[in-house]
Amino acid sequence: MNPYRRSLFIRLTSVLVYAFLYAPILVLIVFAFNSSRTNVNFGGFITHFGPLTMEGSTVIQSPCGPFHWFCELGKNREVMGATKNTLTVAFISTITSTIIGTLAAMALQRYNFKLKSFTQVSLYIPIVIPEIVMGIGILVLFSQLFTFLNGLFGITGDARLAMGLPTVIFSHIAFSIPFVTLVVQARLQGFDKSIEEAAMDLGANELTTFWRVTFPTILPGILSGGLLAFTLSLDDFVITFFTTGPGGTTLPIYVYGLLRRIITPQVNALSTVWVLIVFSIMLLLQRVQNRNT
Amino acid sequence: MNEFAVELQNVVKEFPTPEGGQVLAVNQVSMQIKNGEFFSMLGSSGCGKTTSLRMIAGFEWPTAGEIFIAGNPQGHTPPFKRPVNTVFQSYALFQHMTVFQNVSFGLEMDHVDKVQIKDRVGRSLEMVQLAGMDKRFPKQLSGGQQQRVALARAIVKTPKVLLLDEPLGALDLKLRKEMQLELKALQQRLGITFVYVTHDQEEALTMSDRIAVMSFGKVLQMGTPVEIYERPNCKFVADFIGTSNFLHGIVKSADNGKASVYVQELETEIVGLASGEVKVGEKAAISIRPEKIRLSEQSAFNQNCFEGTVSSTTYIGSDTHVYIDVKGIRLKVWEQNKISSLDPKAYYSVGQKVWLTLFHENALIMADE
Amino acid sequence: MIKRLRENKSFQGTILATPTLIFMVGLLIIPLILTLIISFGSRSADGNVIYGFSLHNYVRMFGFSTDCQNGKSTCFDPLYTQIMWRSLSLAFNTTFLVILLAYPLSYFVARSHPKRRNTFLFMVLVPLWTNFVIRVYAWMMLLRTQGVINGVLGWLAGLFGLHFLPLEMLYTPGAVLVGMVYEFLPFMILPIYTSLEKIENSLYEAAADLGANPFRTFLKVTLPLSMPGVVAGTILVFIPVMGTFIVSDLLGGKQVILVGNLIQRQFLDARDPTFGSAASLILMVMTLIVTYFYTRKFGFGEEIIAV
Numbered sequence A: 001m002n003p004y005r006r007s008l009f010i011r012l013t014s015v016l017v018y019a020f021l022y023a024p025i026l027v028l029i030v031f032a033f034n035s036s037r038t039n040v041n042f043g044g045f046i047t048h049f050g051p052l053t054m055e056g057s058t059v060i061q062s063p064c065g066p067f068h069w070f071c072e073l074g075k076n077r078e079v080m081g082a083t084k085n086t087l088t089v090a091f092i093s094t095i096t097s098t099i100i101g102t103l104a105a106m107a108l109q110r111y112n113f114k115l116k117s118f119t120q121v122s123l124y125i126p127i128v129i130p131e132i133v134m135g136i137g138i139l140v141l142f143s144q145l146f147t148f149l150n151g152l153f154g155i156t157g158d159a160r161l162a163m164g165l166p167t168v169i170f171s172h173i174a175f176s177i178p179f180v181t182l183v184v185q186a187r188l189q190g191f192d193k194s195i196e197e198a199a200m201d202l203g204a205n206e207l208t209t210f211w212r213v214t215f216p217t218i219l220p221g222i223l224s225g226g227l228l229a230f231t232l233s234l235d236d237f238v239i240t241f242f243t244t245g246p247g248g249t250t251l252p253i254y255v256y257g258l259l260r261r262i263i264t265p266q267v268n269a270l271s272t273v274w275v276l277i278v279f280s281i282m283l284l285l286q287r288v289q290n291r292n293t
Numbered sequence B: 001m002n003e004f005a006v007e008l009q010n011v012v013k014e015f016p017t018p019e020g021g022q023v024l025a026v027n028q029v030s031m032q033i034k035n036g037e038f039f040s041m042l043g044s045s046g047c048g049k050t051t052s053l054r055m056i057a058g059f060e061w062p063t064a065g066e067i068f069i070a071g072n073p074q075g076h077t078p079p080f081k082r083p084v085n086t087v088f089q090s091y092a093l094f095q096h097m098t099v100f101q102n103v104s105f106g107l108e109m110d111h112v113d114k115v116q117i118k119d120r121v122g123r124s125l126e127m128v129q130l131a132g133m134d135k136r137f138p139k140q141l142s143g144g145q146q147q148r149v150a151l152a153r154a155i156v157k158t159p160k161v162l163l164l165d166e167p168l169g170a171l172d173l174k175l176r177k178e179m180q181l182e183l184k185a186l187q188q189r190l191g192i193t194f195v196y197v198t199h200d201q202e203e204a205l206t207m208s209d210r211i212a213v214m215s216f217g218k219v220l221q222m223g224t225p226v227e228i229y230e231r232p233n234c235k236f237v238a239d240f241i242g243t244s245n246f247l248h249g250i251v252k253s254a255d256n257g258k259a260s261v262y263v264q265e266l267e268t269e270i271v272g273l274a275s276g277e278v279k280v281g282e283k284a285a286i287s288i289r290p291e292k293i294r295l296s297e298q299s300a301f302n303q304n305c306f307e308g309t310v311s312s313t314t315y316i317g318s319d320t321h322v323y324i325d326v327k328g329i330r331l332k333v334w335e336q337n338k339i340s341s342l343d344p345k346a347y348y349s350v351g352q353k354v355w356l357t358l359f360h361e362n363a364l365i366m367a368d369e
Numbered sequence C: 001m002i003k004r005l006r007e008n009k010s011f012q013g014t015i016l017a018t019p020t021l022i023f024m025v026g027l028l029i030i031p032l033i034l035t036l037i038i039s040f041g042s043r044s045a046d047g048n049v050i051y052g053f054s055l056h057n058y059v060r061m062f063g064f065s066t067d068c069q070n071g072k073s074t075c076f077d078p079l080y081t082q083i084m085w086r087s088l089s090l091a092f093n094t095t096f097l098v099i100l101l102a103y104p105l106s107y108f109v110a111r112s113h114p115k116r117r118n119t120f121l122f123m124v125l126v127p128l129w130t131n132f133v134i135r136v137y138a139w140m141m142l143l144r145t146q147g148v149i150n151g152v153l154g155w156l157a158g159l160f161g162l163h164f165l166p167l168e169m170l171y172t173p174g175a176v177l178v179g180m181v182y183e184f185l186p187f188m189i190l191p192i193y194t195s196l197e198k199i200e201n202s203l204y205e206a207a208a209d210l211g212a213n214p215f216r217t218f219l220k221v222t223l224p225l226s227m228p229g230v231v232a233g234t235i236l237v238f239i240p241v242m243g244t245f246i247v248s249d250l251l252g253g254k255q256v257i258l259v260g261n262l263i264q265r266q267f268l269d270a271r272d273p274t275f276g277s278a279a280s281l282i283l284m285v286m287t288l289i290v291t292y293f294y295t296r297k298f299g300f301g302e303e304i305i306a307v
Helices: A008-033 A065-075 A077-110 A116-128 A131-153 A165-188 A194-201 A206-235 A238-243 A251-260 A265-292 B049-057 B099-109 B114-127 B143-155 B173-190 B201-207 B225-230 B235-240 C002-007 C009-039 C056-061 C079-110 C114-129 C132-143 C148-159 C173-197 C201-209 C214-243 C246-252 C259-268 C273-298
Strands: B006-016 B022-033 B038-042 B064-069 B084-087 B161-165 B193-198 B210-215 B218-223 B245-255 B258-263 B268-274 B283-288 B294-296 B305-315 B319-326 B329-336 B353-357 B363-367
Touching (some): A008 A065, A131 A238, A165 C009, A265 C114, B038 B049, B210 B235, B235 B283, B245 B268, C079 C214, C214 C273, C246 C259
Antiparallel strands (some): B305 B353
16 A cells, blocks of 8 residues: 555645645736736836836836835835844844743753743743733833933933834734744753763763753754744734834835835835745755754 | 772652552662772662662652762752762653763863863763764664663763663563673773662673562562572562572571571472571571472482472473472472483473482571561 | 862852843833833822822722712723723633634644645744734725725625615724734644644544544544643733733724724823723733733643744
8 A cells, every 4th residue: 555645635635725725826916026016907017128117108118127116115215224124123033032031941950940930931821822911012012111211310302212113123023032932942852861971971061961962962952043033024014003103114014005005016116026035945944954964 | 999889878759649549669678889890789660670770870869768879968969960970761861962962961060161072972982882873863773772872971960879670671581682782891991880770680690799589569579689589588589580499397496607498398398598597486488499409210319309290391401490299398409410321211291209308508598478 | 269160069050141131121120010000109290109008990990980070079980891801802702813814824734644734834934024013904995995995895895786885894893803813823723733734644544543533533642642732822922912002002003902002192192101000901911811821721731832
């Protein structure tokens, strides 16, 4: 009996589901090359290179040819700013939450201390409540806090404490920590403590043991956790939406804003670029992973 | 410099149980391990041998009592400050380091210079027959090879005392027997004190200069393999080491090391050696090893001689194991096959009547618990 | 202090956990408590909070409004209960549909040749890694009156000479459902795959050997063993759907208002943060109750970690 035998029903359904998953993305990419600015119907590819002319002309052309909207994207300062913000938040929150989460995972996995149950429970909460509840909570905290502090110290105008990039960063760290901790904790389950004892037996003190033996061994788990934190941060919309302010726009927020105003194929171009970058990175990671195993 | 390599004085170790109580893993254990000796702690799981070893290494601290290494009390000294090294049951090799890096780790901790490290690691690997493997990673090695790396890693630091926690447990039989001989030879060559933990009594008897038999946190008997085997001081040791027949009765006389016990079922008085405190009139057990009983067609001596019927036999090749029924008591007798015959009846047959005799020093009389 | 650290293991644990505790207490526990406190307050003239203690926000959520049209002091206004119900049923429907679609695919991948499995999984992950908002936008393009689907259908109708009336798909509850299913499908595929993949081939062979046809094998062997994955997936889908507002905002417009949208509006347009807080807490409690009973019956689903 062929172990890989699957019924026709299964195969057919799978193809349909894959098609369902990819069709919207493909449509998105195709329309990034749309010559029609209003992006309602597909007006065909821009085939001519030349000075810009669009609707109403007999020949539609653009300096970038079919890649017109990608060029527009490159000129878009807001997009660049939002990208910078997104990456900044992602890097800072990933590094911080990974370190803090790893420490927590070690604490929970190996020690018994008074606040252990409380810590464990508080780490589960962000996973089992809708993101919006946490987002609102942080918004409420900061807005009330800032109002109070501004009033207390009489700060006005530009110097006023307000929501912005820093509040976004803090909230990203907060929702990433539980996930990092979960991943690292899972990896710690199978950890053989005797290698730490061996290291100490051979003359290494606690710090040296951690750095030379424990850390390299759990590193794959830490990297997994870090990757997860990075992904969560890059992609986050809900929590960022409620904790951001002027100067704190990230890419998802920016796209959302665009979608509520004018929709040109530039949005599609942005989406396409995003998809391609993500796809390449994932491919790279797969290759690296395959080489390691 | 007359102090012992390792000494335990009235060491006690308690562990908290999940339910909130305490379990006594080591209960008033005292040992004195001499310099350069191969000392084994023998017992089944839970007897406290591993815990005792870990306390010498410094991974646990005694609840009470004191541990001395080379005469110095250790107290709460952490493992990295103790002049002992451990070979772990699971080998505990650093998977992310090469064989060379594993073995050199301890020397790095001592800030030994690179040239010396290379030299010492090389010699250490040669001693365990792993020369040339230094660039490999642990997962590329077989179980036996990994075990040797663990050994090399521990001895490269030339510790005064080497602690070994059931290091051969994961190896198959043939490899285990080979390694036993190698370890013994290594110990004699290096002159290091070995403290060896095992549950395999054959292993302990083969390799050790002295053995401590442990059960439920206590040391039952300490002595050379010959002493432990030939003169067990209690039923547990007599039964745990090798195998033993037991007869029961009342002590009739006890004088100057010799004693006699009247065994009701046999209607005979057995004369033997007293092991430990034996008082007249009290209940006693007689321990008789199967290989010490002689079988013959007719009655021989007057003392320690009685008749029985063969109930079953098992042919082992070099020996025959004969199970004899003596008035309801079943005794096992191992007899070497000094004859070579193809006739099964030559190796005792069921129902055959035989006489059993034994010299008095082969009957050990001890208090019946 | 180093000696104290070395001797006292419990203290070591506390030190390691402290940064986490600071963040969790500061940015989770305290905000939740503050939300609770505010939910008992009332709205000030400029949209701020007047602290107090009153249950009027909660009362309003459950149907008794003090903001009545006909001049009475209290009246029955089911608007908010309808919203809650809509969120609940959407979450259940989405989860149900997602399970239906995800299961065959997960099965397909789990029982495919090991060398191909990674590729199939990769194909599932790629859409997941593109941004949430972008994926919703894609459906906007598809479902619009002048969108892709209508365009294709119209072209097909033209081929057969039929007159085609464009379907009004966008800004309907159906659109929101489709969008939700699309968004969360990969979250169900992965855990179900993980638990199916653990089933060794020899189990299927054993079942066949003992006389079970494929259907019974599925019912008695495959399905029960895949339950942890289904449970994990449900948790990963149900909870976010309860709190979503983008999908309903972009695909449902003003027609489909969920609790998430309600909360969003209360906080953004300087409406009533006290009411929004109450709604937020009610949402949390609803979700926790459903999750609690669900995991009580079906277990926790350790596959969550594998994802």
